[in-house]
Amino acid sequence: MAEYTDRIETAIVSGDWTKVFQEASVWSQALARTGRRDPRAAFALNVVHLIRGEFAAAWKIHGEALQEPDDLAKVREWVDALASKHPDQGHSHLVMGLFLAQAGQSEQSVEHYKKAIALAPQSPYPHFFLAQIHQRAARPEMAIKAYREAVKLDPAYAPARTNLGVAYQAQDNLEMAIPQFREVIKLNPDDAVAHANLACALAEQGKQEPALKEYQEALRLNPNDAEVRFALGGIYETRNRMDLAVKEYEAAIQADHDFYPAHTALGWIAFNRGHKHEAMEAFNRALKINTEDASAYFGVGRVYAERGKGSLAMENFTRALKLEKNESKRSSIMSYLYSIGKTWDT
Template identity: 30%
Template sequence: MFACAGLVSAFAACGGSSVEPPKVAEQTKPELANPQTESGKRTAEKLEAQGVSQDARDELDRGIALLGSDRGAALARFQSAAKKSPQFAAAQYNAGALLEENGDLDGAARAYQAAVKADPSYGPGVAGLASLQVARGDELSAIASLQKQIADHPDSAVARGTLAQLQARRGDLEAARTNAIEGLHLDERSAEAMLALGMVYRRQGRTELAQLALDQAIAVDPDLGEAYNEVGLVQLQMNEKPKAVVSFEKAAAASPRSAAVHNNLGAMRNEVGAFDGAADEIRKAIALNGNEAKYYLNLGNALRGQQKYAEAEQAYRQALTVNGGVPDAYFNLGILYLDNDIAGKDAMTRYHESIGFLNDYTAKASPSERDQTQVKDYIATAQKAIDGEERRLDREKKRQEKDAARAATPAKGQ
């Protein structure tokens, strides 16, 4: 009954039917480098070959250990590691990630650039810089920087794979496929290129090929959160929602800094009625990126499922105002007011305001003819409720008048 939302691919992300097919988020950020992960362990020999000092590697370890308790101290450790060994791409990248988290986007860009300069094949550095440029609303600069990276380092499978991912998200599927395949020619074990190819196949509706490419990407890099996210989207295309929940859980575990995957996991938990867990995940998404109106829409759905109607209304109203807003929230407010008691609102007021919200949705969301028919049905339901409430109030008024008249008439014998 409620519209749900995210960013890119449509699926039913909340209980009941929805006017607008809900959409989920795709783009994630690479995670902090951690020597304890499988991909981190594989870099040890490479670090020795690059001359990264043991002191610098120890500083990175100390920074990782501090992440849960003192991220400021962790940043200082990462910066210290980068200073001890400027060629230590992971330290440069981790410093950039925390600087970005702190809102120092210029400092983050410098750190990411240092990571790429230190090691042009270091995937998180290449992807982090491109992701930052996209986050700043400059996709063309992200594409240009990746193309320059490829021109300067033609053998960089990582850069080609990352460029292919960005092109796939933009819908330039032929260019994305070309760059992904070229990346695999350069390095048949390039997880970035395999991921990009899977993204292309999913958008083409070739779900089996997409699943195969994404499984291969995960086999190479089990810590690649975006790959799990894409697997979840493929499973949604195949209507395998329980499997999609598991995939989004894996994506959130692998990419805890990604607002998109927390939003997706929350939306899927809404779908299966796990509203407490849904609200928790979507709040994480909002904490990471409070500028996505669609996250507030999904939060409202979770809160409504928890029967926290006042909080749900607040979330829907935020969905109307944050970053231009999403008009789907008018629909959800209309149904919220139609179906549930709202503090401070009598039934007649609720029904009239419900119709107002639904009319706003029709005017501002440009729904399809089918969706307009559904909205008209809800408006008719609200009008029927108004008519019934008017009859009830009329009966109540007549009863009160009769009681008053009876009370004013002296009893016989008095």
């Protein structure tokens, strides 16, 4: 296997990630033909997927490289040796950082990302992954600074632009988020996630028509995205197009039967139409999937209240209030309770 590791190491040190992927793929195929396995081949593929921003693919292969203790130890030995042989090469420290971050040692990875930045100052990747550590550690300003640096070094690096936009959006800075999402679409017009991100930001700005078009484009590119179906249903619902909202919520469930928010949304539409039995069934389906769905508990309580079953209604209202984290939604529940003359400390 030394021939494979040697070629992969050479490609890593030179920052030739296409070559890393090619060599790791050939190695993986050779292992599969002989019925053997080596977590280092999977880890090399994982690294390239992360650098490309292919996070689903990276996570899928993560289990083949870093899940079992023996695999973790073998990969650790390899990346340690790589860093020892090439202490002055930034890409070896980048790989070490990626290993540590995925091995439950995120803060320890920071030192290696910083070394990679110092040794490979033209590379956007260590800035990108350092930003992710800051973001997960609730250091948003530091994350934004690092993402901005990654974009500055490589304006065409779409994963950094995407995450920068998401970071701005998390701070309600939509004016800064939206241009990033638009740039990602220019770079990758067929990126369904980019269209969905832009749609979400536009919807938050109250620009429903442009948001609608972006959600529709996202679904053209990926028709089976339950979250986008649900979001589009929400747009239709705010426009009082309940027929179209129901269609999208049902499509979300068809794409992912366990997508409980769509069940809850259908429950509320049925309730508001006076279809109490249908509403109760939808709320209960949601609660079967997620026992902490506050909106579904509130819906069940409303149905019981309509049926004159006060104790059962209050039991579900209490659960809803205890579980609801959104202050606006909590206020709505409390307003309803005040309106029916029921108040208490929660």
